[in-house]
Amino acid sequence: DGKDENKIASDRINKAVKKSYSQLFNSHIADYKHYFDRVSFAVKDTVNTPIKLKLPSNERLKAYSNGAYDPKIETLYFQYGRYLLISSSRPGGPPANLQGIWNKELRAPWSSNYTININTQMNYWPAEVTNLSEMHQPLLDWIQSLAKTGKATAREFYNAKGWVAHHNSDLWALSNPVGDKGDGDPVWANWWMGGNWLTQHLYEHYRFTGDKKFLAEKAYPVMKDAAIFSLDWLVEDKNGYLVTAPSTSPENKFKDSKGKEQSVSVATTMDMSIIRDLFDNLIEASETLGTDKAFRETLIAKRAKLYPLQIGKNGTLMEWYKDFEETDIHHRHASHLFGLHPGREITPLTTDFFNAAKKSLEVRGDEGTGWSKGWKINWWARLQDGDHAYSLIRQLLNYVDPSKKNTGAGGTYPNFFDAHPPFQIDGNFAGTAGMAEMLLQSQANYIHLLPALPKAWSEGHVKGLIARGGFEIDMDWSKQQLNNATVKSLNGAECIIITKVPVKIKDSDIVSQKTDNGYKISFKTSKGKTYQIVKL
Structure with missing residues (x-):
């Protein structure tokens, strides 16, 4: 927009060099600690296995990869993800890309772009909750910038209203499909849900913060325009369902009736889940803001006609419109599980789909790249299987020697960067987010304390996590059971909590009630007040 970037950079440098080293250092530490110190997380060493704490972290990582018990290296990894986000994504700057700010190559892997069929979104999963x-x-x-270029792409490529973005973008908010200099493939290039998925972040920011001004002025208009494109993009199939056509499931393929590999289908599960998620979020936002009733009613009517989730003959959640045979049952992407995470369509209350999602993950297996294992931690946490999520943490923290040939097996480099391989920062962020999901979940309009606590973390505490609705949560536990928690209300909203043990509000007569989903306690809150939750 006409800025003199050279002058901006030189002015900042000139301002910095006028300060002494100690001034710069102290200013940096104060700034960093302002964010970092909000959250603490510790797991007690209940095995009392001698750990050589004076070893360099890379040596401890090697030992951990060989089976050593070292809970401190797990909590270090959790906090390392927060460090990376604090250091690579600050207000006024660009978002963290595939390498954050730590690219050492002249031409970075995948050009340090924003891959928006999973990786960019994954970078920001830990932002609100941690x-x-x-x-x-x-x-x-x-x-906001992508939505502007996306309007031109929707109009010029598809003669559609609203805005669209595909699988890849960059610093300049590219929104059209990319082709890799003529070597493009529909399996990754032709996917129309990148913008729709990104709008989830706008609504999630509102759900965590309760910032209605942001919702009205920044989130809702962009979400609405994304939905308008979707309404133009959807078509009716022979059974009266609204479907996307053509449709792909990012980077994965299936076999057609003749056994030939294909990538283009109709109404892939990820497409439909993302659109349902967008419509749900917009309907809620419209109700919250008390606006746009006619459009809300249109979305409600269209949502009812969206092609639904399907369960295949082997009990898994179907990835495509039909129960096609998969070409790679262990594929790194499992995009059809969007509704489990980061979506909220599949929960323990949707029993059949919940079990089908679990079966899908069992069939997919734990193998994969670093970021793939990171996503699987989050999925297993949502399935409330803490021990399986923990086994994937150990796999994600598998030592990868950067001097050896790329084997394709994901893990962690000596400096704790995620090994896709090569280095991609999204796996780090997914690991941190997954650990948070094991401790706290709030996607289903209630706060679930310790939903997926593994046996390896039988005793510990965490402070400063954030739940949707605007609540800051501290927890202390032992013998894999919650002892007590504090809930600070940031907005004064009603608080609904689910626990695995009966609890009460300290100094009150409010006691949890047993339900099929655990023990439930509900109470009204006042903004800024802290409430003590104690085990009965």
Whole structure:
């Protein structure tokens, strides 16, 4: 927009060099600790296995990869993800890309772009829940730019209203499908849900913060335009369902009736789940803001006609319109599970789909790249299987020697960067987010404390996690059971909590009630007040 970038850079440098080293250092530490110190997480060493704490972290990582018990290296990894986000994504700057800010190549892997069929979104999964909402802002701002270029792409490519973005973008908010200099493939290039998925971040920011001004002025208009494109893009099939056609499931293929590999289908599960998620979020937002009733009613009517989730003959959640044979049952992407995470369509209350999602993950297996294992931690946490999620943490933290040939097996480099391989930062962020999901979930309009606590974390505490609705949560547990928790109400909303043990509000007569989903306790809150939850 006409800025003199050379002058901006030189002015900042000149301002910095006028300060002493100690001034710069102290200013940096104060700034960093302002964000980092909001959250603490510790797991007690209940095995009392001698750990050589004076070993360099890379040596401890090697030992851990060989089976050593070292809970401190797990909590270090959790906090390392927060460090990376604090350091690579600040208000006023660009979002963290595939390498954050740590690219050492002249031409980075995948050009350090924004891959928006999973990787960019994954970078920001830990932002809100680990109390780093400000670090989310660069992505939220960039989405505003993408929505502008996406309007031109929707109009010029598809003669459609609203805005669209595909699988890949960049610093300049590219929104059209990319072709790799003529070597493109529909399996990754032709996917129309990148913008729709990104709008989830706008609404999630509202759900965590309760910022209605942001919802009305920044989130809702962009979400609405994404939905308008979807309404133009959807077509009716022979059974009266609204479907996407053509449709792909990012980077995965199936076999047609003749056994030939194909990638283009109709109404892939990820497409339909993303659109349902967008419509649900917009319907809720419209109700919250008390606006746009006619459009809300249109979305409600269209949502009822969207092609539904399907369960295949082997009990898994179907990825495509038909129960096609998969070409790679262990594929790194499992995009059809979007409704389990980061979506909220599949929960323990949707029993059949919940079990089908679990079966899908069992068939997919734990193999994969670093970021793939990171996503699987989040999925297993949502399935409330803490031990399986924990086994994937150990796999994600598998030592990868950077001097050896790329084997394709994901893990962690000596400096704790995620090994896709090569280095991609999204796996780090997914690992941190997954650990948070094991401790706290709030996607289903209630707060679930310790939903997926593994046996390896039988005793510990966490402070400063954030739940949707605007609640700051501290928890202390032992013998895999919650002892007590504190809930600070940031907005004064009603608080609904689910626990695995009966609890009460300290100094009150409010006691949890047993339900099919655990023990439930509900109470009204006042903004800024802290409430003590104690085990009965």
